Amino acid sequence: MTEDDQQSRYGSGPRLSPALIATLVAIPVMVIVGFITFAALRPDPTTPIESYVSGEAAPAECAELIDAVPQTFDGFGDKQVAGTTVTWPSESDGDPVTLRCGISRPDELSPTSNLQVIHPVQWFITDTVEGSGQAYVCVDHRPYVAMWIPENAGNGPITDVSAVIDETLPRGPLDFG
Structure with missing residues (x-):
């Protein structure tokens, strides 16, 4: 192969070093992996009532x-x-029972x-979060009170809080x- 054939096939400009090529490939891959890791590990609100x-x-x-x-x-x-x-x-390894007082009236209430x-x-x-629990809002007392009852809590917490x-x-x- 002549020099003219090589220049027409590979170009006559400067060649990129293998280290530069590896860097140009590795940086976007690392950014994508970082975003995926952040999305997987970011803390979500523990319960819907927090929002x-x-x-x-x-x-x-x-x-x-x-x-x-109640204290417990x-x-x-x-x-x-x-x-x-x-x-x-x-x-155990479940959600906490959570109560929020002073929330706004639920828009969905009709x-x-x-x-x-x-x-x-x-x-x-x-x-209702399947496999996790349910969120309730007390609608006949003021101020409005929201409660998150995890699936493993049973009826005790909401019954006791209702009385209070x-x-x-x-x-x-x-x-x-």
């Missing part, structure tokens, strides 16, 4: 409710309070909504927007 909109200011009644809710539930640790959110961590009556409080199921809500928070009319 619910809260009222502008924490109502004074929330402090009374938070003081009155069967299978869950002692209550932990952060502002108007209370969690009872699971003693005259045809199914309500669950639990020891005499009316709850609206807002979210009925004793500490004022009743309010059902507001369908």
Whole structure:
């Protein structure tokens, strides 16, 4: 092969070194792997109720409710309070029972909504996560209270909290927007 044939076949410009080529391939691969790792490991909200909109200011009644809710539930640790959110961590590898006081009225609440009556409080199921649990909002007392009940919690936590809500928070009319 003549020099003219080589130049027409491979070009006459400078050649890229193998190290530069390896770097140009490795950097995009590392960026993609980094994004995949971040997406897989990023912390998601533990429960749906953490994303619910809260009222502008924490109502004074929330402090009374938070003081009155049980210290613990069967299978869950002692209550932990952060502002108007209370969690009872699971003693196993499950979600905590979580309560938020002072959230806004659920937009989905309508005259045809199914309500669950639990020891005499009316709850609206807002979210169900298959294999994980359900989120409820108390709709007949004010301020609105949301509760996340993990699948392994049973009925005890929501029954006990319903009794406390009925004793500490004022009743309010059902507001369908």
